[in-house]
Amino acid sequence: xxxxxxxxxxxxxxxxxxxxxxxxxxxxxxxxxxxxxxxxxxxxxxxxxxxxxxxxxxxxxxxxxxxxxxxxxxxxxxxxxxxxxxxxxxxxxxxxxxxxxxxxxxxxxxxxxxxxxxxxxxxxxxxxxxxxxxxxxxxxxxxxxxxxxxxxxxxxxxxxxxxxxxxxxxxxxxxxxxxxxxxxxxxxxxxxxxxxxxxxxxxxxxxx
Numbered sequence: 001x002x003x004x005x006x007x008x009x010x011x012x013x014x015x016x017x018x019x020x021x022x023x024x025x026x027x028x029x030x031x032x033x034x035x036x037x038x039x040x041x042x043x044x045x046x047x048x049x050x051x052x053x054x055x056x057x058x059x060x061x062x063x064x065x066x067x068x069x070x071x072x073x074x075x076x077x078x079x080x081x082x083x084x085x086x087x088x089x090x091x092x093x094x095x096x097x098x099x100x101x102x103x104x105x106x107x108x109x110x111x112x113x114x115x116x117x118x119x120x121x122x123x124x125x126x127x128x129x130x131x132x133x134x135x136x137x138x139x140x141x142x143x144x145x146x147x148x149x150x151x152x153x154x155x156x157x158x159x160x161x162x163x164x165x166x167x168x169x170x171x172x173x174x175x176x177x178x179x180x181x182x183x184x185x186x187x188x189x190x191x192x193x194x195x196x197x198x199x200x201x202x203x204x205x206x207x208x
Contacts, residue, residue, distance in 0.1 A: 030081075030199045031144025037079035038072055038160045038174040039183060045071070046180040057111040058087040069158050069176050070116045073146065076160060083200040089115040089124050099123060118156035122148055122194050130198040138170040138187060141195065147173070147187065148194035156193070159186065 041064075049066035059078075062071065077083040093100050093109040100106075101119045114120050125131065125146065133140065141147065143163035151157050159175035162183055166172060173186045 031142060031197070032163060033080040034076050034144040035160065035163050035174065037076040038181070039162075040079065041072060041075060041181040042174070042183060044181070045176060048176055048178045048180065052113055055086070055112045057090070058084050060086055060112070067176060067181075068116060070118060070121060072174065072176050072181050073121065073158055073160060074115060077200070081200050085121070085124075086111060086115045088200075089120055092124055092127060093120070096127070099127065118148055118158045121146075121158060122156075122196075125194075125196040125198050128198060130196045132195040132197055134192050134195050136188070136192075138165075141171055141187065142197070143171070144197070146194075146196040146198065147192055148196075149190040150193050151177075151190045157190065161187065 044064050045067050047066050048068060049062065050068050053062050055061065061075070064075075067075075074085045077085050090109055090111045093114055097109060100114075100123050103119060104117075106114075132145070135141070141161045143161055145161040147159050147161060149157040149159070157175070157177060159173040159177075162172040162174050164172045164183065166185055170185070171187055172183055174181065174183045175186065176182070177186070
């Protein structure tokens with residue numbers, strides 16, 4: 001009886017302990033793979049080149065030394081997971097074009113540019129149920145999370161949260177905001193408009 005009472009007391013004590021908050025849990029290895037893939041672009045992508053370009057499909061890309069903020073994300077997903085956001089976004093827009101923004105006067109999907117637009121990526125991630133709460137605390141963001149921002153001039157931007165932190169613990173970010181891919185302080189450098197955590201599921205018979 002004494003042993004049973006001891007077990008019961010231990011069980012009740014365990015129930016009383018607070019659960020470890022999600023923000024304090026270590027990042028999953030898959031998300032760290034995304035961070036490494038984004039970091040590998042530093043020193044390779046050296047400029048910001050937003051011009052429209054005709055791309056191969058699937059797997060199309062502009063030259064690796066140039067690109068925009070979305071290209072950091074697209075290249076990281078390809079390298080980390082073999083996941084082609086060009087194809088995934090295009091296929092989803094073909095299925096549900098009306099769900100996507102019409103900011104650019106588009107009448108139909110365009111595999112050359114759709115996946116390179118922040119607002120389209122936001123819509124895609126939200127439709128994949130990858131949205132997370134927006135927080136003004138750094139602890140709310142894990143390495144490999146995607147964060148969208150609104151820059152001055154109402155310009156959308158996207159970045160990847162790094163596993164490196166500054167002295168006060170705020171995560172650094174990996175992005176291309178005009179001078180090529182860099183890892184730097186910038187998580188709260190502009191208004192945060194979205195927070196996503198997207199780990200793709202492999203498709204049978206496909207790398208993406």
